[in-house]
Amino acid sequence: MRIISGQFRGKKINAPSNLPVRPTTDFAKEALFNVLNNHYDFDEISILDLFSGIGSISLEFASRGSKRIVSVDQDAGCVKFLSEMIQSMNLGEVNSIVRNDVFQFLNRNSFGNFEVIFADPPFVFEQTDYDKIIQLVKENDWLKPEGELVLEHSSHIQFDEHPHLLQTRKYGNVHFSFFDFES
Template identity: 25%
Template sequence: MTRIVAGAAGGRRLKVPPGQTTRPTSDRVREALFSALEAAGAVRGARVLDLYAGSGALGLEAASRGAERVVLVEADRRAAQVARANAAALALPGVRVVADRVERHLGAAAAAGERYDLALLDPPYPLGEDELAAVLGALAPLLAPGATVVVERSTRSPRPRWPDALEPGRERRYGETAVWTAHRADDADDDRDGGGGEDGDGRTDG
C-alpha cells in the first residue's frame, strides 16, 4: 500500500500504476526524505517539479506538506492517468499532471520561463547515466536561487553526474535505495539539507 505520509492529506492512500513501468518510492524513504527537506525549509511554499512522477507520490507528498505549486511529469500514459486520479482524489491545490517525456517538458518549461525551488527525480532503473546527466543539465536553467534537486536511484547506481550549475550535497542510503541531493552552485554555502550527519538508517553520509 502506498500512502501520503504527512500533511494535509496524511494517511490517504494512493493508487499505483499497473505492471513494472514505474518504481514507486517506499513510504519509509519518502518519510525520511521529506523530514530532511522540511527541516531545511525546502517544501512549504515551494514550486516543485516531480520528474518521472509515476503515481505522483513524491510530488503529492510535497503538495500535502504545503508546496505552493507542483508539476508531475510522466511519459507513460497509464501511469500519468493514475497520477491524475490520485491528484483528483486528494484535491490538493496547485497540482498539475503533464503526460510527456521529461526531456521535452523541460525544453517547453525553459521556453516558458518557469522556475522551480525543488526538483524530485525518481527515474526508472533502465535510464542510462548519460540520459540522466542530460536531464540534469536541462533542468539546471529552471532552478530558482537556493533550489534543491533530489535524485533517487538504486544503491548500485553511480553518483549522478551533476552539471556545473549544481553543487553536490548529501547522499543517503535506505536499504537498496540511494538518495542524492544537490543545490544551485550560486547558493552552495547554504546547506539546505541540514549539513552532515546520519541518515534514517544510522549510516553516515557518503
C-alpha cells in the same frame, strides 16, 4: 503505499498493478521528507516532480501544503491515475500534470523555476541519462538559486565527483543525491 504526513496523512495510494511504476518506498519517502523539512517550508515552495509515475512524491508535497506542483510523466495510465487522485483530493489548483517525455520537457522551460526538483527515473537508466537530467535542469534554468535537485537512484549510479553534489543519502536500496548550482 500511503501519504506519510500532512493534511492527507494515512491516505492510501492504490495504483493499478498494470502501471509501469516502482514507487518510492514509504521508508525512503519519509527519510527524504525529513531531510527536505530541514531546508524548506513546504507551504512556500514550488515543486517539479519528474518521472512522477502515480504521483507519490507530488501528493506528499501537496499534503504538506505546497501550493505549486508540476508532475511530468510520459505514461498515459500513470497520468490518468494521478489526475484522478488529484481530482478526488480537490488538489486541481495545486497540481499540474504534464504528459511528456522528461528529456523533451526539460529542453524548453515554459514553466519558470522551482525550489525543489525531484526526479525518480527508471532504475534501468545509465549514468549518462542522470547526467543529462542534471545538465538540462542547469542549462534551462529550472532551479531557483536557493533550490535543490534531488535524484533518486540505485547504488550503481555514482555522483561522488560531480561538482554540484551536496550530499547522497542511502536508505536501503534507495539513494537520494542532492544537487545545487550555486557553487
